[in-house]
Amino acid sequence: MRSVRIGVDTGGTFTDVVVVDEQTGEIITTKTPSTPADPAEGFLAGIEKIMSGAGPYEVAGIVHGTTVATNQLLEDRIEDLGFVTTEGFEFILEIARQSVPDGYGNSYFWVKPPRIVPVERVRTVGGRLDHLGREVRPFDEEQAASVAGWFRERGITAIGVCFLHSYANPEHELRMREVLAREHPAAVVSLSSDVLREYREYERSVTTLVDAAVKPTMRRYIANLSERLQTSFSVMKSNGGMLSAAEVVHQPITTVLSGPAAGALGAALIAGTAGHGSVITLDGGGTSTDVAVVIEGEPSLTTEGAIGRYPCKIPMIDIGTVGAGGGSVAWISPEGTLKVGPKSAGADPGPLCYGRGGSEVTVTDAHVFLGRVPPHLLGGEIPLDAAAAAGGIQELAAKLGLTPERTATGILEISAFNQSNAIRRLTVKRGLDVRDFPLVTFGGSGPLLACRLMDILSLPAVIVPRDPGNVSAYGLLTVDVKNDYVRTFVTRDLAPATAAVVYADLEAQAAEALDREGFPRERHVYARSADLRYYGQAYEVRVPAPGGPIDDAWRSAVLSRFHTAHQSLYGYAYHDDPRHSPEWVNLRVSAIGPTTHPAPRFAPPPPAAGPPRSRPVFFDTREDTPVHQRADLPPGARVTGPAVIEEYGSTLPLHPGFTATVDDHGNLTIRREQA
Numbered sequence: 181m182r183s184v185r186i187g188v189d190t191g192g193t194f195t196d197v198v199v200v201d202e203q204t205g206e207i208i209t210t211k212t213p214s215t216p217a218d219p220a221e222g223f224l225a226g227i228e229k230i231m232s233g234a235g236p237y238e239v240a241g242i243v244h245g246t247t248v249a250t251n252q253l254l255e256d257r258i259e260d261l262g263f264v265t266t267e268g269f270e271f272i273l274e275i276a277r278q279s280v281p282d283g284y285g286n287s288y289f290w291v292k293p294p295r296i297v298p299v300e301r302v303r304t305v306g307g308r309l310d311h312l313g314r315e316v317r318p319f320d321e322e323q324a325a326s327v328a329g330w331f332r333e334r335g336i337t338a339i340g341v342c343f344l345h346s347y348a349n350p351e352h353e354l355r356m357r358e359v360l361a362r363e364h365p366a367a368v369v370s371l372s373s374d375v376l377r378e379y380r381e382y383e384r385s386v387t388t389l390v391d392a393a394v395k396p397t398m399r400r401y402i403a404n405l406s407e408r409l410q411t412s413f414s415v416m417k418s419n420g421g422m423l424s425a426a427e428v429v430h431q432p433i434t435t436v437l438s439g440p441a442a443g444a445l446g447a448a449l450i451a452g453t454a455g456h457g458s459v460i461t462l463d464g465g466g467t468s469t470d471v472a473v474v475i476e477g478e479p480s481l482t483t484e485g486a487i488g489r490y491p492c493k494i495p496m497i498d499i500g501t502v503g504a505g506g507g508s509v510a511w512i513s514p515e516g517t518l519k520v521g522p523k524s525a526g527a528d529p530g531p532l533c534y535g536r537g538g539s540e541v542t543v544t545d546a547h548v549f550l551g552r553v554p555p556h557l558l559g560g561e562i563p564l565d566a567a568a569a570a571g572g573i574q575e576l577a578a579k580l581g582l583t584p585e586r587t588a589t590g591i592l593e594i595s596a597f598n599q600s601n602a603i604r605r606l607t608v609k610r611g612l613d614v615r616d617f618p619l620v621t622f623g624g625s626g627p628l629l630a631c632r633l634m635d636i637l638s639l640p641a642v643i644v645p646r647d648p649g650n651v652s653a654y655g656l657l658t659v660d661v662k663n664d665y666v667r668t669f670v671t672r673d674l675a676p677a678t679a680a681v682v683y684a685d686l687e688a689q690a691a692e693a694l695d696r697e698g699f700p701r702e703r704h705v706y707a708r709s710a711d712l713r714y715y716g717q718a719y720e721v722r723v724p725a726p727g728g729p730i731d732d733a734w735r736s737a738v739l740s741r742f743h744t745a746h747q748s749l750y751g752y753a754y755h756d757d758p759r760h761s762p763e764w765v766n767l768r769v770s771a772i773g774p775t776t777h778p779a780p781r782f783a784p785p786p787p788a789a790g791p792p793r794s795r796p797v798f799f800d801t802r803e804d805t806p807v808h809q810r811a812d813l814p815p816g817a818r819v820t821g822p823a824v825i826e827e828y829g830s831t832l833p834l835h836p837g838f839t840a841t842v843d844d845h846g847n848l849t850i851r852r853e854q855a
Contacts, residue, residue: 182201182203182236182237182238183201183202183203183237183238183239183240184199184200184201184202184237184238184239184240185199185200185202185239185240185241185242185243185657185776185778186198186199186200186227186230186239186241186242186243187199187200187242187243187244187245187442187653187654187655187656187657188223188226188227188242188243188244188245188653188656189244189245189439189442189443189650189652189653189656190214190219190222190223190244190245190246190247190248190439191214191247191439191465191466191467191623191652192214192216192247192465192466192467192468192505192507192524192526193213193214193465193466193467193505193506193507193526193530193624194211194212194213194214194466194624194649195211195212195213195214195215195219195222195223195225195226196209196210196211196226196649196650196652196653196829197209197210197211197212197226197227197229197230197650197653198647198650198653198654198656198657199230199231200657200778202240202776205778205779207647207654207778208230209230209647209649209650209653209654209828209829210226210229210230210650211226211558211624211649211650211828211829212225212226212229213562216251216526216528219246219247219248219401220401220404220405220408223244223405224408224409227242239411241413241414241775242409242411242412242413242414243413243414243415243416243422243656243657243659244405244413244414244415244416244425244438244656245415245416245438245439245441245442245652245653245655245656246401246415246416246435246438246439247438247439248394248397248398248401248435249394249397249398249432249433249435249436249438250435250436250437250438250439250487252393252394252397253390253393253394253436253487253488253490254487254488256488256489258296258393260335260336260337260338261296261297261301261336261338261339261340261389261392261393262297262301262302262303262331262336262338262339262340263297263301263302263303263339263340263341263342263385263389264302264303264304264305264327264339264340264341264342264343264356265302265303265304265305265341265342265343265344265385266304266305266307266308266343266344267304267305267306267307267308267320267323268304269304269344269381270299270302270303270304271299272342272381272382272385273295273296273297273299273302273382273385273386274295274299275382276382277382277383277491294489296386296389296390296393296490297340297389301336303327303330303331304327305319305320305323305324305327305343305352305356306319306320306323307319307320307343307352308344309343309344309345309346309348309349309351309352310345310348311345311348311379311670312345312348313345313348313349314349315349315351319351319352319355319356321355321359324355324356324359325359325362325363328359328360328362328363328364328367329363329364331360331364331367332363332364332366332367336367337366337367337368337396338367338368338392338393338395338396339360339364339367339368339369339370339392340369340370340372340385340388340389340391340392340393341353341356341357341360341369341370341371341372341388342371342372342381342384342385342388342389343356343372344381345379346371346372346373346377347372347373347376347377347378347379347384347667347668348668350371350373350374350377353371353372353373354371354373356371357369357371368392368395368396368399369392370388370389370391370392370395371388372384372385372387372388374431375387375388375391375431375433375494376388376493376494376666377665377666377667377668378493378666378667378668378766379668379670379765380493383491383493384493386490386491386492387433387491387492387493387494390433390436390487390490390492391431391432391433394432394433394436395429395432397432398428398429398432398435399429399432402415402425402428402429405425406425412424412425412426413425414428414661415428415435415438416435416438416439416441416442416656416659417434417435417438417441417662418434418435418436418437418438418441418485418494418495418496418497419434419441419481419494419495419496419497419662419664419770420441420444420445420479420481420497420659420662421659421660421661421662421663421770421772422656422659422660422661422662423661423662423663423697424661424696424697427693427696427697433492433494434494436487436492436496437485437487437496437497437499439652440463440470440472440497440499440501440652441479441496441497441499441655442652442653442655442656442659443461443463443470443622443623443651443652443655444461444463444470444472444474444479444497444499444655445479445497445655445658445659446622446651446652446653446654446655446656446658447459447461447463447474447620447622447645447651447655448461448474448477448478448479448620449477449655449658449777450620450643450645450651450654450845450847451474451618451620451643452477453845454643454843454845454847456618456620456643457474457475457476457477458474458475458476458477458616458617459474459617459618459619459620459643460472460473460474460603460606460607460614460617460618460619460620461473461474461479461619461620461621461622462599462603462619462620462621462622462623462626462633463622463623463626463651463652464504464505464506464599464621464622464623464624464625464626464627464628464629465505465506465623465624465625466505466506466507466524466526466530466544466624466625467503467505467507467508467524467526468501468502468503468504468505468522468524469501469502469504469505469598469599469602469623469625469626470499470500470501471499471500471501471502471599471602471603471606472497472498472499472500472606473498473606473607473610473612473617479497479498480497480498480610481495481496481497481498481722482495482496482497482498483495483496483722485498485499494664495664495768495770498606500602500603500605500606501602502521502522502598502599502601502602503521503522503523503524503598504520504521504522504543504595504598504599504602505521505524505543505625506531506542506543506544506547506624506625506628507524507525507526507530507531507542507543507544508520508521508522508523508524508525508542508543508595509521509523509524509525509540509541509542510540510541510542510543510546510576510591510594511523511540512576512579512580516580518580518587518590518591518594519594520543520591520594520595520598521595521598524542525538525540525542530542531543531544531545531548531569532545532565532568532569532571532572533545533548533564533565533566533568533569534562534564534565535563535564535565535568540572541569541572541573541575541576541591543591543592543595543625544569544625545568545569545572545573545588546569546573546587546588546589546591546592547592547628547831547833548564548566548569549566549569549570549573549584549588550585550588550589550592550797550798550802551795551796551797551798551802551805552628552797552798552824552831552833553628553831553833554795554807554826554831558828558829559828570584573587573588585798585802588798589798592628592629592632593632595629596629596632596633596636597636599629599633600633600636600637603619603633603637604637610749611748611749611751614637614638614639615637615638615639615640616640617639617640618639618640618641618642618643619633619634619637619639619641619642619643620642620643620644620645621633621642621643621644621648622644622645622648622649622651622652622830623648623649623651623652623830624648624649624829624830625830626644626648626830627642627644627648627830627831627832628830628831628832628833630642630644630832630850631821631833631834631835631838631850632835634838634850634852640851641849641850641851642849642850643847643848643849643850644830644832644840644847644848644850645846645847646810646845646846646847647827647828647829648827648829648830649828649829649830650829654778657777657778658777658778659775660772660773660774660775661694661697661699661771661772661773661775662770662771662772662773663690663693663694663770663771664768664769664770664771665686665689665690665768665769665770665771666686666766666767666768666769667682667685667686667766667767667768668765668766669682669764669765669766669767670763670764670765671763671764672715672761672762672763672764674735674764676730676731676732676734676735677730679730679734679735679767680730682767683708683730683767683769686767686768686769687706687769687771690704690706690769690770690771691704691771693771694771694773697773699773703773703774704771704772704773705771705772705773705774706727706769706770706771706772707724707727707769707770707772708724708725708726708727708767708768708769709722709723709724709725709768709769709770710722710723710725710738710742710764710766710767710768711764711765711766711767711768712738712739712742712762712763712764712765713762713763713765714746714754714760714761714762714763715759715760715761715762715763716760717763720765720766721742721745721746721749722768723738723741723742723745724741725737725738725741725767726738739762742762743755743762792806792807792808792809792812792823793806793807794806794807795807795824797822797824797833799821799822799833799835799836800836803822805822805823805824806819806822806823806824807823807824807825807826808823808824808825808826809825809826809827810825810826810827810832810848811827813825813842814842815842815843815844815846816841816842817841817842818839818840818841818842819834819839819840819841820834820838820839820853821834821835821836821837821838821839821840821853822834822835822836823840825840825848832848832850834850837852837853838850838851838852838853839851839852839853
C-alpha cells in the first residue's frame with residue numbers, strides 16, 4: 181500500500197494541497213477555492229480532490245498551514261478578553277512603547293498603538309517579585325479570587341496573566357491559574373511565563389494577550405477539523421517548525437505566520453537544490469505578498485515581529501507583508517491619483533473577472549484585460565469573465581482620463597513598486613544589497629510581476645519553481661517538529677556553571693515536549709542560542725551557541741560570535757573595550773524532532789508538443805504573443821520574450837528583453853536578454 185504525506189496550506193483565495201509518495205518521491209499538487217466562512221471546508225475539499233482515484237494508500241502524516249489566528253488579529257476580532265497584572269501596573273498597556281512613524285516629518289510625533297484590552301477589563305492582584313524572582317510581597321489569593329469572580333460575572337472567558345518579573349519566577353502566575361480554574365472554570369487562560377519567559381513587560385503582556393485572544397478560536401477550529409478529518413495532523417509554526425495539533429492548541433500564537441513561513445522554507449530548499457544558497461523569496465497570493473530573506477539556506481529569524489498592530493515577541497521567520505496580491509483593489513484617492521491596495525477583494529466575492537458579484541477593479545482584472553493571464557484559472561476549472569474585467573478597467577480609466585491600457589498597466593506598476601518596497605525594507609535594514617540576491621517568486625500571483633521587479637530592483641535573476649502556486653504547501657512537508665524555550669538572565673559576567681544550569685533546565689523542558697511528540701531521546705536535537713548586547717544598549721543581537729560542555733571556551737566562542745555579528749549588522753564592534761563589555765540577556769534552546777523530507781526533484785522529460793499557440797497580449801503594444809505550456813518545456817529550453825508561460829496554478833508573462841531558461845529541476849530562471 182502507498183504511504184503518502186500531505187501538505188495543506190489555506191490561503192486567502194485558494195487552498196493548496198501537495199501529496200508526496202514516500203516510496204517513489206512522486207509529488208502531486210492541486211488547488212481548490214478557500215472557504216473563509218469555514219476554512220475546514222476548503223481543507224477537506226482539497227484533500228478529497230487530490231486523493232480521489234489515487235487507489236489504496238496510507239496517510240503517514242498531514243501538515244497544515246493555517247491563517248485562522250492571523251486573520252483574527254488582522255481583522256481586529258478581539259472579544260471577551262481580560263488582563264490580570266500586578267497591583268500598581270494596570271496601565272502597562274497604556275504606557276506601551278513610543279515610536280516615531282515615517283520619520284520626523286510626520287504630523288504625529290509620537291504614536292502609541294491602541295490597547296488590545298480596554299482599561300476597564302484590566303484587573304490587578306497584590307504580590308510582588310523582584311527581578312531575580314525573589315518574593316517581596318506574598319501573592320494575595322483573596323484578591324485573586326475576587327478578580328476571577330469579576331471576570332466570571334461578566335462572561336469574560338479569555339484571560340491573559342502577566343505579573344511583574346514572572347520570567348524569573350512563575351510561581352505567582354501558576355497560583356493565579358489555579359484560582360481561575362477553581363473560581364472561573366470556563367475561562368481560557370494564558371500565562372506570560374508559558375508564552376514568553378523573557379523580560380520587557382509591555383511586549384510580554386501583549387504577546388500573552390494575543391495568545392489568549394486567539395486560543396478559543398484555534399481550539400474550536402482544531403477540534404472541528406480533527407473531528408471531521410478523523411486522523412491526527414500537525415500545524416506549521418511561525419518559527420519554521422511544526423507541532424502536533426494536540427500540542428499547538430496550547431500555544432496558538434506560534435501559528436500566526438504559519439503559511440508564509442512554510443513558503444519561505446519551501447522556496448529556500450528549492451533554491452538551494454538549484455545552487456542558490458542566498459535568495460530573496462516572494463510569495464504572491466490573492467490578498468497579500470510575503471517576502472523573506474534566505475542566507476546560506478536558512479530564512480532569517482526575528483523576535484521583533486508584529487501581526488497587524490500587535491507586537492508578537494516570539495521566534496518567527498522574518499517575513500515582510502504588503503497588501504499587494506492578485507485581489508488588491510485599485511482605487512482613486514481624494515487627490516485624484518491611482519492607488520492599489522491594501523484593501524483586497526479576497527476570495528468571495530473576489531475580482532470582477534470571478535463573476536461572483538465583485539464591484540471593484542483588482543490587480544487580477546488588470547492582468548486579464550492586458551491578456552497576460554488566460555481567461556480561466558486552474559487549467560480551465562474556473563472560467564474568468566474577461567468582459568467584466570474590461571468593463572471595470574474602462575470605467576476606471578474614464579475617471580482618470582487615461583486609456584484603458586494605460587490604466588491597467590499603471591495598476592500593475594503600482595503593485596510592483598509596492599512589492600519592491602517590501603523587499604527593500606527587509607534587505608536594507610540588514611545592510612544587504614538587493615542586487616546581490618536572486619529572487620524566488622511563487623504563489624498564484626507571484627510570477628506575474630517578475631520582470632518588472634527585476635527592472636525596479638536590478639535583480640540578477642528571478643527563479644520560478646515548478647508548481648509555484650503550491651510551494652507553501654510543499655514547504656509544509658520540508659519542516660521538522662520544533663519548539664522554542666527562552667529564559668532571561670541579565671548579567672555582564674555569565675559564569676559557565678550558571679549558564680549550564682539554565683540550559684539544562686531549558687533542554688529538560690524541550691525533551692518533555694519532544695517526548696510528547698513521539699520522538700525517542702536519541703533523535704532529539706537541541707540548538708542553543710543567546711541574546712547579547714553591549715552594556716548600555718537597549719536591544720540585543722542573537723547568536724548561535726555551541727553544543728557540548730559549557731565552559732570558558734564555550735563562553736569565549738559565544739562572545740566572539742556576538743562581536744562578529746554586531747560588526748556585520750552595525751558596522752562596528754567593541755572587542756576589547758571594558759566600557760562596552762557584552763551583556764548577556766536571554767538564553768535560548770530550540771528543540772528539534774527531525775522528520776522525513778521530500779527528495780529534490782528533477783524535471784521529467786515532457787511529452788512531444790507542437791508549436792505554442794498565441795493570443796493578443798499587451799506589453800508595449802497589444803500584439804499576438806506566443807503562449808507556452810510549461811509542462812511542454814524540457815530542461816534546457818529557452819523562451820525569449822515577449823511570451824507567456826502558463827501552467828495549472830500560475831502564469832509567467834515574459835516581457836520583451838527577457839529570457840526564461842528551464843534548469844534540470846524544472847525551475848524557470850529569468851534573466852535580461854544580452855544585448
